[in-house]
Amino acid sequence: MSIRARLASIFAVALAAVLIAGGALYFTLDEMLLFQKRSEISYEDLTLHVALASDTSQYMNEAVTVALGHSLGPEAAKAAERVTQDLAAIEALKRRLSADPETRESPEESAEELEHIDLMRESFGRLVAGVGEMNRIAHERASERHALLEDLSQHEYEERFLPNISAAVHDAERDVARVLDDARRLRSRVAALGAVATGGALFILIVLLGRLLRSIDRGFSTLVEGSRQIAQGDLDLRLPALDEHEFGRMSMAFNDMAASLYSAQESKLRMEKLAAVGQLAASVGHDLRNPLGAVRNANHYLKKRLSGTPVGAEPRVAQFLSIIDKELAACTKIIGNLLDFARERRPLFSACTVKSLVEDAMSVVDAPPHVRIENEVPDALPTVELDKDQFRQLLVNLIQNAAEAVPAGREGHVRVAARWTDDWLALSVADNGSGISDEARARLFEPLFSTKLKGTGLGLAISAGIVRRHGGTLDVTSELGSGTTFVIQVPVRQSHVVKARSSAPPGAHGA
Numbered sequence: 001m002s003i004r005a006r007l008a009s010i011f012a013v014a015l016a017a018v019l020i021a022g023g024a025l026y027f028t029l030d031e032m033l034l035f036q037k038r039s040e041i042s043y044e045d046l047t048l049h050v051a052l053a054s055d056t057s058q059y060m061n062e063a064v065t066v067a068l069g070h071s072l073g074p075e076a077a078k079a080a081e082r083v084t085q086d087l088a089a090i091e092a093l094k095r096r097l098s099a100d101p102e103t104r105e106s107p108e109e110s111a112e113e114l115e116h117i118d119l120m121r122e123s124f125g126r127l128v129a130g131v132g133e134m135n136r137i138a139h140e141r142a143s144e145r146h147a148l149l150e151d152l153s154q155h156e157y158e159e160r161f162l163p164n165i166s167a168a169v170h171d172a173e174r175d176v177a178r179v180l181d182d183a184r185r186l187r188s189r190v191a192a193l194g195a196v197a198t199g200g201a202l203f204i205l206i207v208l209l210g211r212l213l214r215s216i217d218r219g220f221s222t223l224v225e226g227s228r229q230i231a232q233g234d235l236d237l238r239l240p241a242l243d244e245h246e247f248g249r250m251s252m253a254f255n256d257m258a259a260s261l262y263s264a265q266e267s268k269l270r271m272e273k274l275a276a277v278g279q280l281a282a283s284v285g286h287d288l289r290n291p292l293g294a295v296r297n298a299n300h301y302l303k304k305r306l307s308g309t310p311v312g313a314e315p316r317v318a319q320f321l322s323i324i325d326k327e328l329a330a331c332t333k334i335i336g337n338l339l340d341f342a343r344e345r346r347p348l349f350s351a352c353t354v355k356s357l358v359e360d361a362m363s364v365v366d367a368p369p370h371v372r373i374e375n376e377v378p379d380a381l382p383t384v385e386l387d388k389d390q391f392r393q394l395l396v397n398l399i400q401n402a403a404e405a406v407p408a409g410r411e412g413h414v415r416v417a418a419r420w421t422d423d424w425l426a427l428s429v430a431d432n433g434s435g436i437s438d439e440a441r442a443r444l445f446e447p448l449f450s451t452k453l454k455g456t457g458l459g460l461a462i463s464a465g466i467v468r469r470h471g472g473t474l475d476v477t478s479e480l481g482s483g484t485t486f487v488i489q490v491p492v493r494q495s496h497v498v499k500a501r502s503s504a505p506p507g508a509h510g511a
Contacts, residue, residue, distance in 0.1 A: 009208065016201070045093060045172045052086035053165050055079055056124065060157060063131045067149035072135040080128055087124070090168070091117045113171050116164045123161040127152055230258060292331050299324045347387035347469050354381050354425070357388060358416050361395035367403040371412035377427075381418055384425055384492050386470065394466045397459040398429040398486050405433030405484060420492070424472075427488040435480040444476060 062076035094117065098110045130152040137145050222239055229237045238255050303321055306312030355377040362373050399414055406412030414431045436444065445464040467474040472490030 041093070041097060042172060042175045045090070045175065046169070048086055048090045048093065049165065049169050049172055052083060052090065052120075053169075055082040055086055056157075056161065056165070059083055059127070059131075060153065063127070063134070063149060063152065066131060066135050067145045072131065076131065080124075083124055084121075087117060087121050109171070113168065116168050116171070120161055120164040120168070123156055123164065126156050127161065130156065226258075230261070292328065295324075296328050299328065347390055347466075349385040350388060351383050351385055352388050352391075353383050354418050354427070355379060357386070357391060358395060358418075358427075361392050361399060362416070364396055365399045365403060367400075367414070368406070368408070368412075370408065370410065371403045371406050371414060373399060373403065373414045373416070375416050377416060377418040381420055384420075386490070387466075390466045390469075394463045394488070395427075395429070397463045398488075401459065402429050402431035402433065402484070402486075405431050405435075407434055423491060425490050425492050428485055429488075430483065430485040432483040435482055436476070436478040436484055437480060441476060441478055445474070 056079075059076060059079035062073070062079055066072050066076070091114065094110065094113050130148060134145050134148045134152075137148070226237055226239050237258055299321065303312075306317065306321075311317055355375065358375050358377050362375060365373065367373055395416070399416065402414040403412070406414075410432075412432055414429065416427070416429050418425065418427045420426070445460050464474050467488055467490065470490045472488060475487045475489075476484060477487075478484040
């Protein structure tokens with residue numbers, strides 16, 4: 001995951017925490033509204049009971065006035081009407097609470113509260129009746145009025161009406177206490193949800209940021225240490241995988257850079273080695289040519305002087321002279337290889353047919369008797385432009401090596417095949433010899449490296465140089481015990497291909 005994606009995930013977690021907290025508040029909104037509703041109802045209930053107590057007290061004051069000898073005035077009637085209205089409002093409120101499922105109390109509590117209201121209504125009715133009776137007593141009978149007022153005040157008002165008001169106020173206080181408890185629980189729940197959401201978000205954010213910072217620190221430290229080691233010349237260094245974010249891509253790019261630097265250094269060393277070998281080959285070839293020429297002349301002179309003499313007729317003398325000729329030819333070939341490797345002559349292109357070129361190369365190969373060389377190049381292959389001399393030398397080297405790779409006692413074969421496309425000519429030389437190991441194949445085209453006991457290690461290096469100067473490639477595949485195949489691919493000049501193609505018979509586009 002990239003650093004940008006990780007930061008996006010961190011912000012997503014923060015947003016999710018905010019949404020969770022918001023969701024928690026949203027789901028508690030109903031409870032908050034219910035809390036507000038119950039608070040308003042409790043306040044209204046208390047207000048109605050306070051108004052009831054006040055209106056009843058005012059009515060009792062009017063009763064005192066009547067007991068003192070005054071007539072029952074309109075204020076007493078108004079006070080009685082207000083008390084009746086207060087009782088009706090309280091009863092309506094209680095019944096509304098009982099009908100509302102959100103504010104409904106238990107049936108026992110509702111029945112008890114309604115009973116208090118009925119008792120207060122009955123008690124107040126007796127108070128009104130007693131005050132009316134007291135108002136009808138004549139003024140001269142003041143003691144009877146006072147006695148009736150005292151009875152109403154002590155027995156009806158204080159012992160019956162006020163206890164019901166106290167009980168109703170107690171019920172209202174109980175509802176208020178419940179509302180306060182619910183408010184505390186709601187605050188605790190909201191606080192707990194907020195704490196859990198905030199704490200969880202902070203924990204996740206800290207974990208994600210910690211992992212990201214550790215990853216970034218590890219990435220920077222690894223890259224800095226790798227750069228330091230590369231600067232000190234350790235081109236074999238390869239960084240470990242740094243996760244899947246940008247540092248992972250940077251580590252891959254760093255490893256590619258290190259591999260490129262290693263290849264460039266290897267290529268530089270190889271070119272320096274090739275240059276040194278080329279200078280040495282040119283010097284050695286030039287220095288050996290004159291002494292070998294003198295030896296060849298001396299050998300020719302000895303053969304001429306000994307011809308027809310008893311000494312020349314001896315078998316051992318003839319054998320040694322033949323050995324000298326053979327070894328001089330081998331030395332001449334080695335010197336030729338050295339000079340060919342040192343010169344790297346540019347190709348001189350000329351038109352040629354591939355099949356005849358292969359036939360010409362096969363004609364000079366000294367193949368062992370148990371090896372059969374087969375030319376499988378199609379006759380219909382178009383005429384192409386190559387450096388015939390260099391390509392002949394290339395084919396001779398490959399076919400000779402292939403023939404010598406077949407161990408004695410095995411019926412061997414070397415097959416030379418070719419195919420042609422619009423842009424490339426591909427030649428293959430395949431044998432069923434002993435094969436080449438992976439270690440040897442990796443160094444096969446290095447100069448002076450050879451798997452043969454008497455090899456100079458220049459043949460394949462010269463062959464690779466010829467193919468390279470033609471703009472092509474020389475590849476090899478091999479399996480121990482099963483044989484080796486060399487594949488030459490060189491580009492074909494388009495202008496000459498078109499000419500050859502127009503004159504070629506049908507089906508001449510490859511094999």
